[in-house]
Amino acid sequence: MRVPLSWLRDYVDVDVSPEALAERLTLLGMEVQGIEHRGADWQRIVVGELLTVEPHPGSDHLLVTTVRTSPQEPVLTVLTGASNVAAGQHVPVAVPGAVLPGGRRIEVTRMAGRESQGMLCSGDELGLTTDADGILILPADAPVGVAMTDLFGDVVLDIDVKPNRGDALSLIGLAREVAAATGARVRWPEIVLGESEPPTESHVSVEVEDAVLCPRFVARYVGGVRVGPSSLRVQARLTAAGVRPVSNVVDASNYVMLELGKPTHTFDADRITDGRIVVRLARPGERLETLDHVLRDLTPETLLIADSAGPLSIAGVMGGASSEVGAATTAVVIESAVFDPVTIRRAAHHHALRSEASLRFEKGQESRLARIGANRVAQLIQAWAGGQIAAGCADTNPVEPEPSRLPFRPWRVSSLLGADVPVAEMRALLQRVEVQTEPAGRGDVVPVAAGFPGVVLGAADAARALVAIVPPHRRDLEIEADVTEEVARVMGYDRVPGRLPETPMPEYRPDPRRTVDAARDALAGRGLDEVVTHALVGPVDHERLGMPADDPATIRVTNPLSIDHSQVRRSLLPGLVRVLVENERQRRSDVSLFEVGHVHRLVDGVPAERPMLGVLLGGDQSGAAWNQAARPADLWEVRGLVMALCARVGAAPPSAARPDSFGPFEHPGRTAVLHVEVDGGACELGRAFELHPSYLEAVEARSGHVAVALLDLDVLQSAIPAVRRYVPFPRVPAVERDLAIVVGDGTLAGDVDRVIRESTAPLLRGLRLFDVYAGAPLAPGERSLAFRLTLQAAERTLTDEEIDATVARVVDALAARLGARIRS
Amino acid sequence: MDLDTLSARLSTLEQAGLDAIRAASSPEALEAVQVAYLGRRGELKTVLGGIGALPAPDRPQVGAIGNAVREALEAALEIRRRELQTAALDARLARETVDVTLPGRPFRSGSLHPLIETNREIARIFGQFGFVVYEGPEVESDARNFQALNIPPDHPARDLWDTLYVDVPGYLLRTHTSPGQIHVMQQTAPPIRALLPGRCFRYEAVDASHGFEFFQVEGLMVDEGTTMADLRGLLDAFAQAMFGRGRPTRFRPGYYPFTEPSVAFDVQCVVCNGVGCPSCKRTGWMTILGAGMVHPVVLRNGGLDPERYQGFAFGLGTDRIAILRYGIDDIRMFLENDLRFLEQFS
């Protein structure tokens, strides 16, 4: 809320600097987010008196004026394009050398052949009012020659009023806070009405259909008004507070909203059929043209102010055009009501019409203010627009609620804060926010958690407990902890000491990030850069992965900021690829990335997310240099990385197999599915692959080969044995045998590997593929796979016979199961 | 053959051998000299073969001379061998000399993302005080993100979070890590000291200080007798660890529906040290996080009795901490992943 200090001073004395006041309000919970010095940027703009105003002989839209800005200085000749000026008026004059808000300099200029020695200013040019069409006409008593800053400068505090403090969305509410901070007294405006017969009830009646939706409705009638602009002082105050001045009647309503926090509405009384107002929900098919001249369909949840002819306004949100107060209005009906906050909030959201008024209604309204607000608006209308206030008012619920009683235990206040606050001090602190206290009685109930049963005080506790008498404007004080906060914020949080907890430590809990962090360290240690990409991606990202835009397993954002971020990612791949492409545009050809993040999908209609690790390699992987050749990003590179990180986190290396099917982004000849052993069974860890050339083209990647691994971190975690045991290694020498095995088309290295392992157990200690060869003299399609077998028995040296027999067994098995032969 | 003749021949042989040894310019040549003079069919053997023609009394004298010649040659051989070895080594070292100012082999140094590393640092600091890490989902239920946190539907406080909703009824993208409080309380009995890092989402236009995806860390401590003084002490310790010893801090009132009382935790501006600058809006303070005592309704929703247990919670923005820690002026850098940015965190 924007608070002009000159206005605030109507209700409370402020004898400290704006900066000091801002600091104290902030420390009280009314955070001052900005201090605006209005008028500080009006340089050499003074009050001038127009001596003459005449048409410009050479122009049909310019006027030539002469202005006196001081008895000593010569009279200035100033040209203006505005038409609202007349001799004798006092106006703001920017004399040569002046600077306007925004830095615009005013110098002597020539217009249509005549010299202009400065400029007459509009209210808008000074930021003082919002009128940009005419010159700002100052009050006749504005002293000539005085700087405008001295007359109309002000300081405006921008205060962030929290949602629970609707009462402080007003000058009077913030005056109460200033008083709490400084000990000053709050001055309410004096509301005295001169009323006239006939009474209000002869002009207007009010019927409320559902008192839950409208607990109170107060109406008043003011006849004989003359609608026109408000005084400059009122306009300047409203403008400084961020509300656009409209007319004296509408301004009176807005002024009271800012002053008391009470939104009201004014109707042209002659447009209310028979003077009969009904507060009701909209009926099917009803429509209303609102003040902004939009014809709106009204839903049956919309609360209306209506007459027998139909809707007049959307309650608490916006008035209707048909009953708008305008220049021809001579009598007004003032509405000052309390509405159900949720109903108003929904209507404002539904019609996208959130206003200063609806914002205040949403936070709940003090019943008492309905009557006070109606009276205050009537008073100001009469003062500003003349007319007669009809005697009395229509009031659907003329009962003023009692202050509420809130029993609390001072020792619990101290124990929550961890600071001993003496009871007497506590009572004094509460008094500063208009909360009186009295002794509690046996059986009083302390509200601990709203919506749950409270604590009934026994005799002993009752003797030490207090009851806070909560004033009606503090609807946010409901439970004991609320009292604690009032005590703390008025006392000042510097009284809460800092100390480290002495309560027992929690049980040990393994860090769920341990494996992830080990994997991250391993990959960064191998030269990869960690990235964090958006969890929200576009439909095209998923379509490229083979998931249609309307895929039933995809979770979509219903109110996305843009189509590019409208779906929750199902894979880390699109984000990684985007980083690759963006960096390729920066001429990088050595990209190696990884990301740890969640991927999402719907399983049986319920969101399911899994932590994944994505690795992407594009371009040179070695860091080519004068002494090192470039190494391409390929399947082997990424598989090697996966093996290294598995070893680092303590999992066995995954096995690779050719998958049964491929995504459209996977190179069908260069995709492996990776399995790890979990509880004795094979579990899919993820996939390692090179990107399909068509995919690379679609995403406009420059790299010809990009290798990727996408791993499920939960599977990786479960593949790590709970305990790692040392295995004794044999002290007897091992024997190595090399076998070059020729296989035909379709036989995979993994198949050969498996057959060797199965036919040599338990003597095999190591197995390493050290060469792959194809070409003459082998037949086309044949490959020679050279393996080195390391054979060893646990406790003795193998004999030549045993070794030969083992090798023979391998050769036979390879021949029998894979049709392989040994290359001699 | 007489003694003098034989002696003269041995003397000549010795001189010739020593000359040959000195002339040998490689280990192989030296080896040949050794064979030629001292080998089984070498010169020395040949000359000494004439010893049988001498009278018996002369023989020991000739034998002694022969041994002396052998020893002289062997000594010379050894010296020459060392000389040649040293020369060979020197030659090798000279041959292998390189331009040592050429750059080393480029092992690539990877990097860890500043946001995730900041989360890890935060967890490390609070870990010293017994806080352990928990995790919660990114796609969260409205019930936990709002309702269990004392924010009913249509509550004005919902305006504090501009929410991104999803097409699954009852779910949304979590707007803060605070629903983690409910997860933890429902699965763990006090004493609780929990830390919940995670990615959050808001309907927010992107600029230098806002993004629609960002990271937070939630802290929660619940036990009998946990107080706001405990909160203050821990946050002070955190601020000292993160921003250096002796940096002033303060609590000021704040507002969250799920804490009561609620506070904002300010640290003296790290840019101007409290003098006032644009970074701190001339207040001299920077707000690091929001915190407060867990609202009794939230304790209830977490299954705990507020008459028995008290607790505090705090939520800090990882992005904000990282910005202050590294002097980054644009939050968008974090998700742009420009390698020129990332490589600075290796």
Ligand SMILES: [Zn+2]
């Ligand atoms: Zn600063």
